Amino acid sequence: MLSKFRFLTAGESHGKCLTAIIEGIPSGFIIDPDFINKELKRRQGGYGRGGRMKIESDSIEITSGVRFGKTLGSPITLVIKNKDYENWEQIMSTHSEDYSEEKSFSQCRPGHADFAGSIKYNHKDLRNVLERSSARKTAIEVAVGAVAKLVLQEFGITCNSKIVQIGKSTDNFEQEIDNAKSIGDTLGGRFEVTFNNLPIGLGSYVHWDRMLDGKIAQAVMSIPAVKTVSIGNKDAFSMFGSEYHDQMYLEGEKIFRKTNNAGGIEGGMTNGEPLVVTADMKPIPTLKKSLNTVDLRSMQECEAHFERSDACAVEACSVVAESRIACVLLDEFLLKFGGDSLTEIKNRI
Numbered sequence: 001m002l003s004k005f006r007f008l009t010a011g012e013s014h015g016k017c018l019t020a021i022i023e024g025i026p027s028g029f030i031i032d033p034d035f036i037n038k039e040l041k042r043r044q045g046g047y048g049r050g051g052r053m054k055i056e057s058d059s060i061e062i063t064s065g066v067r068f069g070k071t072l073g074s075p076i077t078l079v080i081k082n083k084d085y086e087n088w089e090q091i092m093s094t095h096s097e098d099y100s101e102e103k104s105f106s107q108c109r110p111g112h113a114d115f116a117g118s119i120k121y122n123h124k125d126l127r128n129v130l131e132r133s134s135a136r137k138t139a140i141e142v143a144v145g146a147v148a149k150l151v152l153q154e155f156g157i158t159c160n161s162k163i164v165q166i167g168k169s170t171d172n173f174e175q176e177i178d179n180a181k182s183i184g185d186t187l188g189g190r191f192e193v194t195f196n197n198l199p200i201g202l203g204s205y206v207h208w209d210r211m212l213d214g215k216i217a218q219a220v221m222s223i224p225a226v227k228t229v230s231i232g233n234k235d236a237f238s239m240f241g242s243e244y245h246d247q248m249y250l251e252g253e254k255i256f257r258k259t260n261n262a263g264g265i266e267g268g269m270t271n272g273e274p275l276v277v278t279a280d281m282k283p284i285p286t287l288k289k290s291l292n293t294v295d296l297r298s299m300q301e302c303e304a305h306f307e308r309s310d311a312c313a314v315e316a317c318s319v320v321a322e323s324r325i326a327c328v329l330l331d332e333f334l335l336k337f338g339g340d341s342l343t344e345i346k347n348r349i
């Protein structure tokens with residue numbers, strides 16, 4: 001797959017830190033750490049989050065690729081320290097002599113990577129699976145997404161998101177979450193992300209793996225707990241063609257539409273309308289109300305392992321989705337306009 005912008009992340013949920021190395025950001029872009037920190041705070045917020053959010057307030061450290069507030073064109077390294085690490089130093093140690101069975105567990109949590117992950121990587125201690133499969137790593141992804149957003153903002157591209165539904169409620173989200181919590185249960189929900197002012201022609205129709213809708217679907221579907229992703233009007237499958245398709249009109253030389261059922265993408269490319277992505281998150285799988293499972297050590301049925309957890313994280317998930325989509329759009333933007341510096345890109349546009 002063609003790519004101009006890429007990144008890798010590393011880090012365990014209770015390890016020392018989360019790290020990302022980003023490649024492909026041209027030189028000359030202002031990187032404001034306060035903006036990145038605000039995005040991290042948004043990810044940690046939202047009604048229904050668990051105890052960890054009270055312990056940790058994430059903040060970003062930029063250790064390469066930025067000098068005097070601007071990108072150099074070289075790889076950018078971002079680090080978020082896990083403030084809870086001091087309580088986990090021994091349990092998460094990289095040294096063999098620190099091993100103890102304390103905090104290891106073998107009661108699979110249904111809905112998590114535990115069962116398949118333990119078989120795939122041959123782990124007896126499910127903590128070895130939990131630590132990286134946890135959604136904690138979305139914190140560093142949001143930091144990378146914040147850098148992508150800062151670059152896109154230079155060209156007037158902005159985004160926002162909103163919660164559409166939590167559980168069965170479309171209006172009283174807090175009440176719905178309180179009810180679930182009171183019975184030791186959890187909830188998922190639906191959210192919508194919108195990107196505005198995108199240039200026409202990001203993505204392409206020439207190959208299946210260059211279609212923008214496909215890239216966005218992959219980026220959002222792979223967020224932990226996301227189960228459906230759609231672009232534009234979710235009722236497309238049940239509408240008449242004459243109702244669904246966004247007809248085109250002329251005002252002078254300007255072509256315009258009165259509807260945006262396509263959600264900003266036609267033929268795998270942005271069409272100049274706002275990009276609208278909707279996604280559904282399943283209920284959080286760690287719950288106080290016990291779930292039946294199997295202990296892989298004793299091979300007995302038991303209750304699933306419970307660890308401090310969110311009751312609902314749909315709002316946080318929407319921030320992660322914004323970040324993932326920003327990364328896809330930035331890659332497409334750089335593929336289309338190219339350039340090694342902000343000035344060069346501005347001249348090309």
Ligand SMILES: Cc1cc2nc3c(=O)[nH]c(=O)nc-3n(C[C@H](O)[C@H](O)[C@H](O)COP(=O)(O)O)c2cc1C
Nearest residue numbers: 111112135224225226284285286309310313316317
């Ligand atoms: C922002 C965010 C926070 C999450 N917080 C929790 C949590 O506190 N407890 C939990 O069990 N799952 C949580 N999840 C969901 C799990 O990470 C997810 O269900 C699990 O990794 C399995 O992935 P899958 O549902 O995509 O198969 C969270 C997901 C996101 C996106």
